[in-house]
Amino acid sequence: MQYLILHGYENRRPDGHWQRWLAAELEGSGAAVRYPQLPEPDEPVLDDWIAAIERELLGTDAASLTVVCHSLGCAAWLALAARRAAAGRTDAAASRLLLVAPVSDPVLRGIPGIAGFALGGDAVDAAAAEVVVIAGDADPYCPEGAGRVFAEPLGAEHVTVTGGGHLTIDDGFGAFPLVLDLATR
Numbered sequence: 001m002q003y004l005i006l007h008g009y010e011n012r013r014p015d016g017h018w019q020r021w022l023a024a025e026l027e028g029s030g031a032a033v034r035y036p037q038l039p040e041p042d043e044p045v046l047d048d049w050i051a052a053i054e055r056e057l058l059g060t061d062a063a064s065l066t067v068v069c070h071s072l073g074c075a076a077w078l079a080l081a082a083r084r085a086a087a088g089r090t091d092a093a094a095s096r097l098l099l100v101a102p103v104s105d106p107v108l109r110g111i112p113g114i115a116g117f118a119l120g121g122d123a124v125d126a127a128a129a130e131v132v133v134i135a136g137d138a139d140p141y142c143p144e145g146a147g148r149v150f151a152e153p154l155g156a157e158h159v160t161v162t163g164g165g166h167l168t169i170d171d172g173f174g175a176f177p178l179v180l181d182l183a184t185r
Contacts (some may be wrong), residue, residue, distance in 0.1 A: 001031045001064055001184075002061065002064050002065045003023075003031055003065070003183065004033075004053075004056055004067045005067075005069075006067065006068070006069040006073030006074075006076060007037075007038060008070045008072040008074075009042075009044060009072040009114055010042050011041050012037065013035065016174045017169045018173045018176035018179065019068070021174060021176065022176065022179055022183070025180050034060075036052060038052050038076070044076075044113070044114060045116070046076065046079055050076060050083065053080055054080070062093055062095060065093075066095060067093075067096070068098045070100045071102070072117060074101070075114075075118070075119070077097065077127065078099075078102075078119055081124040082124045082126075084126055085124060089126065092126055093126075094128040094129070096183075097128030097130070097132070098131075098134060098183055099132070099133045099150055100167055101139055102133065102149075103117075104144050105120065107143070125154065131151075131155075133150045133151040134159045134178065134182065135150075135161065136162075136167055137161065137163065139167075140166065141166050159178070
């Protein structure tokens, strides 16, 4: 199995973060894991993030690839999927996709430094063959509700984490067994 883990805005992959924990757990089980530092996380540029993600996809097998995104990483992956669809690609770039605490377009548009990550429309069907949305029940970065904004349009499974906030290290998510379980099932 292959995994690609994509971090969010202002994230420099710190020790103690659930994504670093997840990468170590997956690698410990023998999986091939890619967990890149995306360019300029404090001042991200969508085209640069997409180019970095596309480089990470080189040499992967979409049929055995699970992508785990958090926050702005979700928006970058969905933008990549939208571009693939606009180019006439109907194949998914990954078998499975876990959107963890995705950020809604209205919130993205309200933050000048990341407004360019907003899709301006519905979630993209070509994001992956199977999609799971994992979100806190009161995420300030998706106040409309991740189920309504992401899971329903994608026909995705929706897993709610009660009291989870934005599912960050500050919200108490260092080790995150739920994501590991969902990523490896």
